[in-house]
Amino acid sequence: MVYDNPDGVRIGLEVHVQLNKLNTKLFCGCSTDYHDDEPNTHVCPVCLGLPGSLPVINEKAVDFAMKIGLALNCEIVGQTQFHRKNYYYPDLPKGFQTTQYDYPIASRGKVIIEGEDGERVIGVTRAHMEEDPGRLQHIGSIEKSKGTFINYNRSGMTLIEIVSDPDMRSPKEARRYLDKLRSILDYLDVFNGDLEGAMRVDANVSVFGGDRVEVKNISSFKGAERALLYEIMRQKNHIRRGGKIVLETRHFDEARGVTISMRTKEEEHDYRYFPEPDLVPMRVADRVPDILKTLPELPDAKRERFNSQYGIADMHARALTIQIKVADFYEEVALKADPKDAAVWVADILKGELNYRDLDVDAFRVEDIVEIISLVKQDRITEQSGVQIIRTILDEGGRPQDIVVSKGLLKVEDDIVAKAVEEAIAESPEAVTDYLAGKEKSLNFIVGKVMQKTKGRADAREAREKVLASINK
């Protein structure tokens, strides 16, 4: 099946990733750990842009950027340079943003996603480093605001802007690309995607080969999918009514689920880029071999290995390798349990329960899931009880061996069942007689009694067989 892209949709994404796992900001020594702190407490002359302050490049940020570039299969530039992007905005303390222009640190890479019709290669145009501006907090809504506070804690945080080629043909593919990007970044351990503003998306979209429209202010992956669905529909409707799509920038209104025009091409800024005189060009190509050595096994490679090494379903391998923590967790489990059982329990069951509670795999112990798998495997508990133990651990805590006892989940022992069978038969002479006279249904009465005596823990079918065996003896 080939996806024929009936509307000629082309989507390119610009993703800003905040490298919040660096200890310090891009050009100064201020701590990046500001998310729980008071406004304007993680600032210094440099990130406040005070007169006379000068930037100094954070070498580790360069290493992180190269790591990302290499993981996205990019070429690394020989010598990288920073430029000034000049525009006025109150969150921009210097009146320009220090960014990269014609010498981005990485370019011409690719990301493989599960497309509409199988595997699809999405080109990465470039990945460049830049500083994050501060953050505006309006008093009240943006339209009616009486004033604005500026928090510069974020100012100077390291961003990597990853620009894709316009290779995605549907909002679903865009979503898959974003998920894949996040997965790769997660493997590289360069950012914590759960922190606010860790990944921000701008989307460029066109239909039927027309001009592209840029959609800004997308705050989540789900938002990206919604914004794109709306924008494609809007463009198609506009063309159907005889309109023409022009180059413009639109703003996504998350609450209303619509895009609103911000400015057309004539109103675009002239950023007057020029090389940042306060930072000297930096030779980075020589570092590539060392950085390559630090690259972990990435999601695609890991998935293939899981397929071949553990013989598990591709669906499971994929689910297990999206997050590196989950993959590592699975491999530990697979050492102590049957890998196929482990895949089912981790990928299908545990992940579902974790997602439902918005929890991380860190919330669960490897030995607990191993224990649960083993109890099921030994037929000491039912699968349903296994799920119940997982839920109990997540909601109340505790260990499996205690929970099976406290909740009485162990399948009852044979002798208990045997005893219950004997008692049930002894207590029901009429039913035995009726059964022997050909009234098959009477057997149910006796089995019911067995179940009653074992508080329902016995297997009904097993109990029935045992009752029969005893009567026919």
Next chain:
Amino acid sequence: MAAWTDISGIKERIAASSAEEVTASYLETIGKSRINGFTTVWDRALEVARGIDKDGSSGPLAGVPVAIKENISTAGLSTTCSSGILQGYVPPYDAHVIEKLKAAGAVILGKTNMDEFAMGTSTESSYYGPTLNPWDTGRVPGGSSGGSAAVVAAGEVPVSLGSDTGGSVRCPAAFCGVVGLKPTYGAVSRYGLISYANSLEQIGPMATTVTDIALLMDVIGGHDRRDSTSIKRENRYSDALKDDVKGLKIGVPEEYLGEGIDENVERTVWDAIGKYEEMGASWKKVSMPHTKYALASYYIIAMSEASSNLARFDGTRYGLRVEGDNWHIMASKTRAQGFGEEVKRRILLGTYALSAGYHDKYYLKALKVRTLVKQDFDRALADVDVLMAPTMPTPAFKIGEKINDPLSLYLADVNTVPVNLAGVPSISVPCGFTGGLPVGLQIIGRHFDENTILRAAYSFEQNTGHHTKRPGEVA
């Protein structure tokens, strides 16, 4: 006029009395000043001097009073670039050079006047009004570090710091008859210097003797990791202070003489070169063919960088704020009121030069010319040890004479700006007088070869008496 005293003289005076007394006597002189050289006198100066007396600081500048240009950040002391837009701004941090001076025991007396944001050659564009030339108070002291030069010439402080983007240390040094050094780009940290044109400027010392220049460089020079353009390189500048120019090869660039140069200035400079010949040096004419394009290249680069550097002054965080209905109106009104005419002119021209469609024609071309100018210096200085030329084409001009004619003011920088484009070091030393006004000899050296130009300047000083003449002593 108070007598000129150099650093060794100050140390003798401190030994005989105290740092506090020396500081007090300078503060008294400043109190009677009529040249408007200081913008702010630091109210903690005496306290600092007392501290030095008490602790017996052994720093190389213990108790030595210094004056600092208005564009070098001083914690707790107003730093405004002599602009309306920075009124009320008090930096929370010290520039690298200020940290160094403080650690060396220097006593900062206050801040000195300058052309607004260092954009000028006369110190007339200051928010605080013009500084007067101590040699003739009807004349300008030069600029943009006019205050720093004038207060040294007037004996209000023994040494000072200026900054030199296109001649802003050397020009006022020449006009005020003092010594001023523009170090090699990267020799002194710019951390804390409020940028006008980052790729061109350096902080430089001003003093009455070459010895004091070297002593100051020993304190303020050196690598600073906070300035990515500062170079890791050790140098003892005072090692250069030797009276010996035998065998020194001097190049005299023919493009720096002739048309546009006052003939008395030119004659005075030739006399100086003759003196060097007497002292055992040799000279020859050299050609620097791209000099004629240097001025245009300089102004395009400087204005382009300035248009970006000055974008941060928007009334949001510090300095002047003129209220408006929204942020854009507030920022526009603040900038309209806060910046002076020359600053606005340069921001507009710089913005234009960087704009889409003009960027390649102006900015990019200026960068290419810069490379050619640099090659002129490399070639010339491969052949000779130093270059010598008039620092300024004329002696100090009258206040008001050129301020309304920006082009004629820009032309006055013709001999100083190529040096900044190339990044090489250059010193201006007094080499004589014309019409009672000092003339400056500019000595230019190779990258990071300050010691050769210091030695040349020191030798000249040892064998002539121009630097000992004080305002009022020359007919």
